[in-house]
Amino acid sequence: MSDDPQEGAPEGLSEHAVPQADEALLEDLRDVVHRLDPVPEEALLAARSTLAYLRLDAQLAQLTFDSLTDAPLVGVRSQTEVGRRLGFTADDNEVEVQVVAEGSQRRLIGQCVPADEVELTVTHQGPAHAGPSDASRTETVTDDLGRFVVEVAQGVISLRCRWPSTGRVVETAWVRL
Amino acid sequence: MATVGIDRAKVEANVLAAAEGDQDAFDWLVECYGRLVWSVIRSHGLSDADAHDAFQTTWLRLVEHLDRIREPRAVGGWLASTSRHESLRLLRHADRARPTPEEQFDQIEDAAETVDHDLIVAERDTQLWDALNELGERCRTLLRVLMADPPLSYEEVSQALDIPIGSIGPTRGRCLGQLREHLRTRGITG
Known part of the structure; x- marks a missing residue:
């Protein structure tokens, strides 16, 4: 053809x-x-700047569960109370996150699995029309069970988990909160 | 001109180079397919802010998948498909936040309204634009994908919109027919 x-x-x-x-x-x-x-023009600028987020050493953890789209409808009401739940998977590594909305802020309560002390980086970009410069990185270390609590503003985020004991690194797919 | 074929070997080379972090190659892809992505998003009637978000997410998604695109030379179809999914996702998202159909409709109107009316355009241009936006979403999206420059192959269009290759031609004919009807009621021949 x-x-x-x-x-x-x-x-x-x-x-x-x-x-x-x-x-x-x-x-x-x-x-x-x-x-x-x-x-x-600003949309094109923002688009060009996304190459900065190319994974260099990490494996992609795909979004495998999102309560916003995967949960049964009866769960909709409780979602505002319990928060949106997200699950990312890359082989044996998982990242689970519960998102609690407080105004324009989003509290991420999550865990990197396997449970261990994990280095966590949250990359965040604000609303796209604000321009490509509105991006930030938050670095932290989880507790020894891989658990974390991080606050970000509304926008699109990706989480990076690095397990020092094995050297494994995964980065989650981008998700808009 | 729009019907000039695109050098698919060049598309592939730029996808592979971008996967290695080559900014020039990535800029070329944005330049080449930016209009297509924007068109698909706009055909879903997203508001200005949502359209910007969907546009940004689509390119983030491309960067995310640069090392795993099965057919780099058909990245145009992949982008059209991804931008469609990101638009639908944002619309669903918006559904939960502002659920009334009236508001949704207003938003669609807003998207069409963002045109700079100060711009002096021929009467026929405005009529064509209005007629296009009066079409159903399916027609709007198909036509905007079909007018992509560089053009997509029918296979890419089929993948992007999740419709059989065989139905593209007939649907295109029907959609253009409807468009002519809209134009005729405005006293314009298309």
């Missing part, structure tokens, strides 16, 4: 051959959209 379906009528798709009038209308729309709804 052609990689470029908009170039005339690509083979294999001839039954969907695009009338020239459609092509022209789409072309007009493209121009209009580019003129009337361009990508804001």
Whole structure:
């Protein structure tokens, strides 16, 4: 199949051959959209700056549970009381977090598993339209069971756990709180 | 022009280089696909602030997955798919915070309103823009993805929007038909 379906009528798709009038209308729309709804420059700046968060030595811990989307509906009400629960997994390593909202602040109560004294870094970015410079890192050490309590402002966060005993490092997927 | 094919080997090379931390390569990807990502997000009717957030999260997601993108040359489709998911996630998020449909609707209106009306644009431009925003979300998203420059392959469009390849052509025809209807009621031929 052609990689470029908009170039005339690509083979294999001839039954969907695009009338020239459609092509022209789409072309007009493209121009209009580019003129009337361009990508804001500050959004592009923020996008370019995200490469700074490339993992160098850590494994990605994927979001495997989010009570906001995975919990049964009956849990919705209690969510504001108990907080949102998140689970991240990278092989045998897990990061569990409970998020308690207090105004625009978010208290993260969590644990890095396996339980051990773990070096924790929370990377936080505020609302995107505030610009790319609004990012911060909080470093702390958990108790000897991997437990922690950290406060961050509303925004998007990633947690990094390093187990000194094994040298393992994981970083969680970004999650918006 | 939009129909000029994109050098997919170059896309792949830039994804691989960005995965090694090459900022120029990553900037190239942002430059190349920024409009597509923004378009997908806007087609979901996100407000200004939410659109910025979804845009930022999509690129963070790309950085997160740079070393595990299965088809680097089709990263455009991956980005379209990811931006769609991040938009839906934010809409769900917003649902819990401000649940009334009226407010949701107002937000969609707001997104369309952010256009700089001081800008002197041809009457037909404004009519086209309004007509586009009158379409249902499915049509809006499909058309905005199809007008991506550089264009996505039908396979990428299919993956991005989770629709069968065979239905893209007919749906596109139907959506443009609806758009012409909207234009006709405005006394404009498209």
